[in-house]
Amino acid sequence: MLGNVLAETPGVFHAGELRFLWLNGVLGTGSNGRCGCGADLAACPLWSDVLNAVRPAGRTPAEHAADVVSWQATCRTRHTWRVRNRPAVGRWPETLAATYHAIAAATGARVVVDSSKYASDAALIAHLDGVRPAYVHLVRDPRGVAWSWLRPKDYTGRRGVLNSNWHWIGFNLAAEAVGRAHPETYLRMRYEDLTHDPRAAVARVLELIGSPGAVNPVAADGAVELGDNHTVTGNPNRFARGPTVIREDLGWRSGLPRDKRMLTTVMTFPLLQRYGYLRDM
Numbered sequence: 001m002l003g004n005v006l007a008e009t010p011g012v013f014h015a016g017e018l019r020f021l022w023l024n025g026v027l028g029t030g031s032n033g034r035c036g037c038g039a040d041l042a043a044c045p046l047w048s049d050v051l052n053a054v055r056p057a058g059r060t061p062a063e064h065a066a067d068v069v070s071w072q073a074t075c076r077t078r079h080t081w082r083v084r085n086r087p088a089v090g091r092w093p094e095t096l097a098a099t100y101h102a103i104a105a106a107t108g109a110r111v112v113v114d115s116s117k118y119a120s121d122a123a124l125i126a127h128l129d130g131v132r133p134a135y136v137h138l139v140r141d142p143r144g145v146a147w148s149w150l151r152p153k154d155y156t157g158r159r160g161v162l163n164s165n166w167h168w169i170g171f172n173l174a175a176e177a178v179g180r181a182h183p184e185t186y187l188r189m190r191y192e193d194l195t196h197d198p199r200a201a202v203a204r205v206l207e208l209i210g211s212p213g214a215v216n217p218v219a220a221d222g223a224v225e226l227g228d229n230h231t232v233t234g235n236p237n238r239f240a241r242g243p244t245v246i247r248e249d250l251g252w253r254s255g256l257p258r259d260k261r262m263l264t265t266v267m268t269f270p271l272l273q274r275y276g277y278l279r280d281m
């Protein structure tokens with residue numbers, strides 16, 4: 001949602017969860033093969049141009065997509081620290097850099113928002129030629145995250161509470177590690193603060209990406225007018241169009257069973273405290 005709001009600013013393009021372009025869009029074995037424009041990713045004019053631009057001669061789209069997915073396996077969240085500390089070498093860094101440049105060429109965008117959520121890729125982009133990174137580390141209360149994962153969705157899998165908590169801890173520690181290496185271009189933001197005052201939160205991000213004077217797409221009442229987008233996978237709210245109000249999803253407060261809530265609080269306690277969630281108990 002934040003990516004789609006930012007994309008209402010001139011010069012900003014939101015790619016969605018770009019990492020899944022090949023798995024979902026070409027191989028069709030991911031969670032969701034539709035672009036935010038409604039077309040199949042491989043049939044979307046934008047993504048078919050980008051996919052063709054980064055595919056080497058002599059490889060079919062399916063062969064290349066299988067290659068990319070295997071290269072991505074060398075850059076997972078657990079590799080974030082290693083990727084952060086070493087120069088980027090290998091086919092996935094080359095492919096990701098070429099993809100960003102192809103997107104910029106096809107869209108004319110100055111800023112490409114990639115909401116893939118892999119801290120390893122976030123660490124990687126600081127090493128890519130011609131790419132200047134800016135990071136938004138968006139944190140949500142892990143009890144809200146656990147509740148969200150418990151509910152079945154048609155665009156992603158389901159996780160148990162233990163699994164959700166381990167992932168939440170790992171993803172946040174990895175994101176913090178990237179932030180420590182790039183404090184001047186790193187912004188940590190809570191989902192709850194974003195939904196409480198989206199206009200102020202978006203203003204902070206516009207400043208981060210070097211557009212402090214841009215017209216804020218969020219009105220004073222928290223409403224935003226959403227246009228078309230070309231996003232790779234993600235929450236189905238990416239298909240929303242027209243006037244949209246951003247609101248916090250508070251379902252976990254009544255829905256998450258008490259034992260699961262306690263388990264999450266205990267497991268995530270140090271980070272819960274660091275991110276200021278203990279005040280909300």
Ligand SMILES: [Zn+2]
Pocket residue numbers: 035036037038039044045046047229230231
């Ligand atoms: Zn599209």
